[in-house]
Amino acid sequence: MLFSASRLLAAVVAGAGVADAVFSIATTDDIKKTAADVAWDLMQYYKGNESGQTPGILPGPPPAGDYYWWEGGAMWGTMIDYWRLTGDDTYNNITTQSLLWQVGPGQDYMPPNYTASLGNDDQGFWGMTAMLAAENNFPNPPSDQPQWLALAQAVFNTQASPDRHDDTCNGGLRWQIPLSNNGYNYKNSIANGCFFNLGARLARYTGNQTYADWAEKTWVWMRSVGFMDDNYNIYDGGHVEHNCTDINKAQFSYNNGVYLLGAAYMYNYTNGSDVWLDRFGKLYNATVKVFFPNNIAFEVACEEHMTCTTDMLSFKGYVHRWMATASTLVPPYKDQILAVLQTSTEAAVSTCTGGANGRICGFKWSSKAYDGTYGAGQQMNVLGAVSSLLITHEAAPVTNTTGGTSKGDPNAGSKSDHFTGVVTPPTAGDKAGASIVTLVILGAAVGTFGWMSTGS
Ligand SMILES: *[C@@H]1O[C@H](CO)[C@@H](O)[C@H](O)[C@H]1NC(C)=O
Ligand SMILES: *[C@@H]1O[C@H](CO)[C@@H](O)[C@H](O)[C@H]1NC(C)=O
Ligand SMILES: *[C@@H]1O[C@H](CO)[C@@H](O)[C@H](O)[C@H]1NC(C)=O
Ligand SMILES: *[C@@H]1O[C@H](CO)[C@@H](O)[C@H](O)[C@H]1NC(C)=O
Ligand SMILES: *[C@@H]1O[C@H](CO)[C@@H](O)[C@H](O)[C@H]1NC(C)=O
Ligand SMILES: *[C@@H]1O[C@H](CO)[C@@H](O)[C@H](O)[C@H]1NC(C)=O
Ligand SMILES: *[C@@H]1O[C@H](CO)[C@@H](O)[C@H](O)[C@H]1NC(C)=O
Ligand SMILES: *[C@@H]1O[C@H](CO)[C@@H](O)[C@H](O)[C@H]1NC(C)=O
Ligand SMILES: *[C@@H]1O[C@H](CO)[C@@H](O)[C@H](O)[C@H]1NC(C)=O
Helix, strand or coil, X not given: CCCCCCHHHHCCCCCCECCCCCCCCCCHHHHHHHHHHHHHHHHCCCCCCCCCCCCCCCXXXXXXCCCCHHHHHHHHHHHHHHHHHHCCCCCHHHHHHHHHHCCCCCCCCCCHHHHHHCEHHHHHHHHHHHHHXXXXXXXXXXXXXXXXXXHHHHHHXXXXXXXXXXXXXXXXXXXXCCCCCCCCCEEXXXXXXXXXXXXXXXXXXXXXXXXXXXXXXXXHHHHHHCCECCCCCECCEEEHHHCCCCCECXXXXXXXXXXXXXXXXXXXXXXXXXXXXXXXXXXXXHHHHHHCHHHCCCCCCCCCCCCCCCCHHHHHHHHHHHHHHHHHHCHHHHHHHHHHHHHHHHHHHHCCCECCCCCECCCCHHHCCECCCXXXXXXXHHHHXXXXXXXXXXXXXXXXXXXXXXXXXXXXCCCCCCCCCCCCCCCHHHHHCCCCCCHHHHHHHCCCCHHHCCCC
16 A cells, blocks of 8 residues: 555645744643644554554555654654643553554564564664653553563563674674664664663663663763764764774764763763763764754754655654753753754744645754645654653653652563574565665765755
């Protein structure tokens, strides 16, 4: 089945243009109303609760539709933040249904349907959403179902398992999980970033130092392999046959976001250590410098010529959400983070004047006008940004000792598939678009995606 935009969007005009802003974020009530409308428009892309459809996923994965499996997991994280910050529980039931439907037979977010493009990052995004649910006391599943904290631990444990670690490049996780997948020979920042982020959060939530040790080790490896350089620029990754020295220097905002949030948790977990304050501050500075020109979110690798893939069109929203949560964990940076997010969000909502209903959001926030593009990513970005304006100290993530009620299992994930057997080779379709950021395929075109441009 090919992707078809919802009826609502079918009449999207080709031309971009300046129209009067329809959304306001001037007051708390305005923010909630705007977030509710943007959330509703986002949910029009979700068909998983209709008969015959698969719960949890956006239309896809390609070629069946535009969206890879991971983006569904990322979207439910956006919806959990929407609920925790606005109090609107309209979408809680479909969120729970989705997060439980996709756990897979090992209850570790490795459902066999998506093996052919299963990366540590893809699994990691679902795991981070389960963690978010635990940290915000999102309503717990019935007791005969897997629990949020245990799901996050299962993802972490499968990734900490010896069979996902080897000595190539002196350590670190590979991108893909099954060795027959395209991209198994690539080690990258986002796969290790999701693992780092989960480790930092599990350490703070449970108080178990083992998780923090993994987070520390991952950060040190990222610096030593050069994926995070001395100026705290984060690059995409490198291949094991080159000892990861063939670094693809493309920079994506979700890498900065995922490490920045993890560093915030480590700062908080270590009771405000100087080491993590310094790491956090330097990465924060680099993030604003590279991805927030004039304090407005900008996807530097692809935005100027609009060569962003569907994946890349969703990164800004995660960065906004993760920076907002970081602001609650690292008080010395709270004011400056919130100031940047405010300016960026004002620009974001000014793009929401498109589509048949006149309020569909675009991607080029700095142009402060609708740019003619639309999709779940564009809506998710603005929803993440607008909801995040409601962040308060009270919305800081809870822990096991400060009210968290989710039940954990330190041994979760022990029944997982280790992919040691013969794996069916991916089909042509799967190969064409393995997983997050088809970037590896673009690897040759370091930093420039110009060849993908349609010239429009
Ligand atoms: C699916 O969920 C959306 C959002 O809550 C809702 O509007 C829609 O009616 C649901 N569809 C079905 C078939 O339940
Ligand atoms: C969610 O599900 C519960 C239990 O099935 C039901 O009582 C409740 O009305 C549902 N809420 C919404 C908003 O659909
Ligand atoms: C896997 O695919 C089958 C067949 O399309 C579908 O019924 C099932 O819900 C899918 N499971 C998941 C976890 O996506
Ligand atoms: C701490 O986490 C490690 C790694 O998952 C686990 O092996 C250990 O059992 C945990 N300790 C406790 C006290 O839960
Ligand atoms: C591979 O790179 C690491 C630094 O990341 C270096 O310490 C190691 O010596 C290199 N190994 C080889 C075989 O070149
Ligand atoms: C943080 O401080 C608390 C209370 O003093 C202490 O119990 C805990 O061990 C400290 N955590 C770390 C990682 O040092
Ligand atoms: C950790 O986060 C909590 C919750 O926001 C905050 O109250 C506390 O001050 C933070 N700890 C440090 C050391 O900044
Ligand atoms: C971040 O940049 C500001 C402004 O240039 C500078 O004053 C500050 O020292 C930097 N922070 C860190 C941790 O390097
Ligand atoms: C918090 O952790 C302790 C020690 O692992 C455990 O006994 C307790 O049940 C946990 N609390 C919750 C709400 O899971």
